[in-house]
Amino acid sequence: MEKTRYEIGLEKLAEVDGRQGDRVIQSLKELAPDLGKFIIEFAFGDIYTRPALDLKQRECVTLSSLAVLGGTENQLRVHINGALNVGVTPEEVIEVFIQCIPYVGFPRVLNAVSVAKEVFKSRKIIQ
Amino acid sequence: MEKTRYEIGLEKLAEVDGRQGDRVIQSLKELAPDLGKFIIEFAFGDIYTRPALDLKQRECVTLSSLAVLGGTENQLRVHINGALNVGVTPEEVIEVFIQCIPYVGFPRVLNAVSVAKEVFKSRKIIQ
Amino acid sequence: MEKTRYEIGLEKLAEVDGRQGDRVIQSLKELAPDLGKFIIEFAFGDIYTRPALDLKQRECVTLSSLAVLGGTENQLRVHINGALNVGVTPEEVIEVFIQCIPYVGFPRVLNAVSVAKEVFKSRKIIQ
Amino acid sequence: MEKTRYEIGLEKLAEVDGRQGDRVIQSLKELAPDLGKFIIEFAFGDIYTRPALDLKQRECVTLSSLAVLGGTENQLRVHINGALNVGVTPEEVIEVFIQCIPYVGFPRVLNAVSVAKEVFKSRKIIQ
Amino acid sequence: MEKTRYEIGLEKLAEVDGRQGDRVIQSLKELAPDLGKFIIEFAFGDIYTRPALDLKQRECVTLSSLAVLGGTENQLRVHINGALNVGVTPEEVIEVFIQCIPYVGFPRVLNAVSVAKEVFKSRKIIQ
């Protein structure tokens, strides 16, 4: 029997974000359950599963999108973890942010690097 | 004799953007020559030459940054060409933009895809 | 037999945007057909069909979102038409934009009103 | 005797935001009293009192504007309360944010819903 | 007899923007006359007339605000003219934009400089 978009998305979410993403979905359960459903079905079920880019490339695009957007500390936390989970190296995470400097300036990049620092500490990548 | 940051940047600019980038620099000559100099020295001399990410990865980050930022049609035109010049496929260009949808919504992505369409036509990738 | 999300979305798109939305989808056919599919399935099939807000309320939220976002002239053109199609009055369209002034300032609102002017002319609402 | 714009705005502010808005104005008293005066006179005296949209509609436009803008947690807190004060239901508040997803993506909407959750808890709408 | 806010604002608008600003107000006459009234009364009557900063300083702040905001080509055109009208030199206009680079990156600054180039040509400052 064919998997639903929800099941496909849930598997992809687990692959990328592990427990972090699950916590976001759980926190939406009472108030806005459909918002969690859309993230799973559409973002992870429809988009992340597409060919043409692998998961490492997708997470690098996501990191730069979130850094440029700004005010996305919570989402950066989830996706810096996600990037590391799928094999992006810590050095590459930082370098994605540095590559954004010419296009968006230092403040957005400093904010993103500051979230990276926190995530790297929690994963004992740095002290 | 060691190359200057300007010379290094100019070579990198030529490698990435070919004539397109050169036209941007030329157009700044009379009014704001230092702006062109900063783009060459800092963006291309200091940033694009760094290790950790190759030019294809850098251009993908640039494309998503510009798409998310919005109001960057001129810069997208230069860097969609740049991405193709360094080996990003047309399919990957479109996919980078599609990966931005969950983070920035449809309008920014539609605008970026519309510039891609124009660039792909001018390069005879599509009719 | 149950309608697919695509069929549901296509009906909703026709109800809201008429031919304008269809033109956007057609223009994506060759280069990024899935982008058009996502707009129909997700935006119109999943979101616009939800209860709690009627179509007039949804279009007012859309108009303010697009005005605040900026750089969305093409999308404003589609959705100012959409708003009028579902019964938002021209006066209400303008008033939605005026209500945004305290939160986003005059330039974004002037740009949105300028698109409204063009749409109202094309529909002979004003001369 | 005719009311001043300040008096008209103060009444409208009380109607919409109750004590929350007043606290914002008070906090500006020492450092930037004119900023508080402009919010009362212009935003609430000139804009919120206009016809064509009622207060519920105005607050829905405000909520979507603030959600799309991002980095506006303090203002969302005031206006989610304001929206509930003038009769927007909790379900409608959430739905306004969900309607923004196609135009601005998930992160801005997740941030807004997270402020709504906090406000709904403080008003005992949810536990 | 005391001048109204409208009269005060109109004088200030004439002082800063000359005919350009007037054209913006005229273009709003039929569709959104109150929007023009708010620009005159609030922006020019209430804000531009305040002490603490002179008109040159105010226009420099305006130029950087518009450059950073993006998607504001029409407003930049008005205010680059306005800045020159009140005594900001062409060199200072460009330098305000260059000072924004570290905070907002090259694309926003390139777009602003490109409007400056057009204005300087129309005023025969450059050829």
Place this chain on the structure above:
Amino acid sequence: MEKTRYEIGLEKLAEVDGRQGDRVIQSLKELAPDLGKFIIEFAFGDIYTRPALDLKQRECVTLSSLAVLGGTENQLRVHINGALNVGVTPEEVIEVFIQCIPYVGFPRVLNAVSVAKEVFKSRKIIQ
């Protein structure tokens, strides 16, 4: 012997930001030392040292850029201090933010004024 861009930038950073800026650079030492180097060499070495605008004017442009950008509380804290260090008065700091209202609305300005309040307290300018 000629000073390097790094030395020139470091002197300028000390002149503008004193210890605050140094703390930002230190915090980048382990994780992204080149990011700190670019801020010193490019932002402070190349840009802040240019003629045409003095340091007070540059800091006013910086303050409005950061206020308009949003999500820049950390950078505003550094540069409100920087502005005061180079002779911008507290009244002028607030007035720069007030001048941004017509272009970017109240929320961004309220956020910036709120950081100013905190900085002014820490410097005992207000209680």
